[in-house]
Each structure stands twice: as C-alpha cells, then as structure tokens.
Amino acid sequence: MVTVSLNSAIDHTLDCPGFTAGAVNRVVSETRTAGGKAINVAAFLSGGASPVTATGFLGRDNAQVFEALFRERGIQDRCMRLPGSSRVNIKVVDRAGGAVTDLNLPGLRVPDGAMELLTEKVEGLADDNGCFVLAGSLPAGVPEDAYATLTARLRARGALVAVDTSGAPLRHAVAARPDFVKPNAHELSELLGRPLPDRAEVVRAARELHATGIALVVVSLGADGAIFVAREGVLLAVPPRVEVASTVGAGDAMVSGVLAARLAGSDLETCARRATAFAAGKLARVGPVAPPPERVEELMRGVAIHSLGSA
Template structure:
C-alpha cells in the first residue's frame, strides 16, 4: 500500500466533540458524581488525522463541520499542522459523551445525532475530494454516515478515488460497510461485532474471526484488520495472517483506540513494512494511546517500549 503521491486525506462525515466525564462507580439510574471533564475534537477521521500528523507525509482533514463548533477543530488542525479542507455547515457538530469509570475500566457511550447533510453539500465534498486526489495518494473514509447521506456514499467514493489512482482505507459499520466492501477498498478495519454483522453470523472465537477476515480478504480487499479490544487485533493480507496481543497498560480512555490502530497501520504500510512489522507497530501505537484522553499520540519512546512487549502469533491457513 504505497501510493505514488505522498499526502494522506481523512474524510469525516460525522465529526464530533468528545466530552469525557470521569465518574468513579458510575451506576445507571443513580445520582453520579463527575470528578473530571474534558472536551476534545473528534470523529473517526479527525482522530486518524491527528494521530498521523507530525509524520513524514502531509495530512489533510476533509468532510463536514458544524460552523458553530468549528473553532475547536481549527485549533487542533493548527496545533498539529493538519491541512483543513472541511466544509462548514450551519449549526454545531454533534457531541459524544463518554462516561469513564476507572474503578471498573468501563466506558459508557452516549452518541448524539449529527448534522443533516444536504445534497448540495455532498456534491461539494465530491468536488473537494476530486481536487485533493490530484496531490494525495491515500484516503481514509471513516466513521458513521449522518442523516441525509446515502449508505452507498463510501462505496461511490472508494470507486471514484481508486479510479484516480488513490489507495483507500474504510473504517465504518453496518450498511455503509456492507456497500463499501463491494467497491474493494485497499484496507478495511471492522471490529469483531461489525464483522459479525457483515457476515451475518456469530463469530464465537478468534479462529472464526480469522476465517471471516480471510474470506473478506479473498473477496478482493488487500488488507483486513479486525480489532478485538483488549485482545489485540487480527491482520490478514496477501503476506499472511497474524494476531497481535498488546501488553496490559493503564487505560485513561478507550475512545479513539481503533482510530490509533488505523493510523498505525497506515503509517507502517505506507513506509513499506511487512505485515508482521505493521501488526506489531500499530498494536503498540494503539496500546500507547490508551493512556491519553483525546486524539493524543503516545510518545515515540513509549511506543518503542511497548513494541517489545507485543506478542505476535502467526495464524495458520485454516
């Protein structure tokens, strides 16, 4: 996955402000005391851009932002050196509330609906991405699809961008994922539940998950990565198949861990690393992010420390 054009563009249709509430002993239906609160710009593509920024390749964020909440995102783009090609729409981006209970290591998500996207805004987005494809060789289409957007959009964009010679990664779920895989993106990253929904059956263990990932790869998708939370991730490509298990780490927030994995995979593959190295490096990067709240990459020395502790297991051909 080494495009000839150096830039990476992330596309976020449903950007969000992630409000994280630290609430020890959180109990539904009871009065709970919040001991700390943070607000960070988010949305899956925004997070991937933030994790990739500062590397060797220019990073651009595209998609939609609510004009009223745009300053929070603009501050992140300025701080990280991310090129801003997001389209502004009237209103505010959605808020996702994350209730973190460190006593039980549990995170409760309350995700609000996003902006409604008019048809003319979708046309403007397509025009923007066509222009960006002239100078950028890798596109990341990630996150949920808001109201007014057809579930086929990621599939259409994948076909359009690949026809222009770009490499395309997709990280979404449900019907948008089902349609997207028909367009054969270069890389997809479902989690285990999303993969179950895609194949229409329970996947009872890692072996069944691996077989489903292999089937997805055999359908024409170059790299399939299935995130398994604390149990690591499975990586399947033409180079083989691996399971990577991260070491135990302190968890401040799991929000954005999957996006850190996507960013780690892309950075490693774009640098030309083989699948085993890619799996080890991206797993260490995602594990390091867990100690941070918001789209904050772990320090390089912390990633190097975790790299040695990632356990790698080759998967057979069955």
C-alpha cells in the same frame, strides 16, 4: 494523506468515579476534544513524515473545537462548514469501576447537494495526495453508499483507500474493494450475516473478506489484540498489558499505526506490531494523542505475534 470525516464529533469526557445511573454523581474533571474516527486518525498521524489534510463536514456553530485541533497539530483544514452543530458524544468514565457510559447526541443533517460538492473536493485532493482514510458513521442526509462511491472514484485515480465504518456503509464500501478495512469482530459478523463465536471463525471470516480483493483486512479484538490478513499471511498480534485511561479512539490509533507502517513499506509483522503498539499506547491517554515514538518502540517489543497460516 487525507482523512474524510462525514460525521465529525466532539468527545466530551467526564471523569466520574463510581458513576451510578439514577443518582447524583460528582464529576472530578472533564475534557472536550475534536473527534470522530477520521478526525482522530488525522490527529494521530499529524507531525509525521507526510502532511495530513482533513476534509468532510463540520457544523458551523461548534467548528472552533476542530479548528483549534487543526492549528495545534498542523493539519490542513479542507472541511466544509454546514449550518448547525457537529454531534457531541458524552463519555462518562468511571476509572475505579472500569466502565464507560456513552451518551451520543444527534448531529448534523447534510443538506441536498452538499455530498456532491464534497465528493468533487475529495476527488480534487487526489491530484496531490495518494492515501485517503474514509472513517466513521454517516450523518442524516448522506446515502448509505457514500463511502463506496468515494472508494471507487479515488481508486480510479490510483489512490490507496482505507475504510473504517460499520453496518450498511461498510457493506457497500467493501463491494468497491478498498485497499484496507478494519472492522471489529462484531462488525465483521454483521457484515457477513453470521455469528463468529470464536477466534477461528473470526479468522475464517477475515480470510473470506481478503479473498474478495481487499489487500489488507484487520479485525480488532479489543484487549485480545487483532488479526491481520494480507498476501503475506495471517497474524494474530496481542498487546502487552497497559494502564487504561480511555478506550475512546483506540481503534483509530490502530488504523493510524497500520497506515504509518504500510506507507513506510514495512512488512506485515512490523505493521501488526506498530498498529497494536499505537493502539495500546493510546489507551493511557484521553483524546487523540499518539504515544511518543520511544513508547511505541517499547510497546512494539512487547507485542506477541502468532502466525495463523497463509491467507
């Protein structure tokens, strides 16, 4: 398993009860964790049956946070170091009010030639790895079709490719027919260029995307669960109620659950249960920490599955 992170981030989470803009606020605790969608997926899947490799770009000036995560989780580090710092995302969490305020700082500008070198590195990793996750936004200096290019080259080598991004990078990527995509409802609406005012419209849109040749389409609906569309049919998976410490990384946990289930040969219902349980279990934790297996099994039993017909 290889995760490709082109715009890695450090998530700086501040626990600030009663946060009020324009006022003096008191932070009671803080955490700094290596993040970005692909880094989170690598962290969630580390320690599993298959080894995990992380590649992509890291800023040399603050790479230590990522290196510490890789050492702790046993993730093979094949990331390229670039001059400067990886971006920092500040999350101000008011648990009492149930609100999270995001302050996203600018990140790296990728120099000329670096993306070509990374593409060669990723293709080389396909010699020994059969599954790739391309996830997250794109930094300055990387073309909008970067994920599409990587998808086409990796699929030509017989690899399974999962993509989790949004906007123009997603639009280009779906044209290259990855095996699995996971937009949320807003991202799917943006992709198709029309509003999706209710669940029926979201399901119709997910079916359309699947019909273009993408084997598995998962549309996350936040607390309302997720829609899973594959050859086996269309399912709605609704999670049980859980305590929420942080929503950061819940979508990445869902991607991880999908891949863990699919690579184990699970059917669509088991995949939907495991992915939804992974995401629900992560909500109780800050940072890319997967829930323990016994908690995943407990949550899987609490996931409600509704059949919505054929694909």
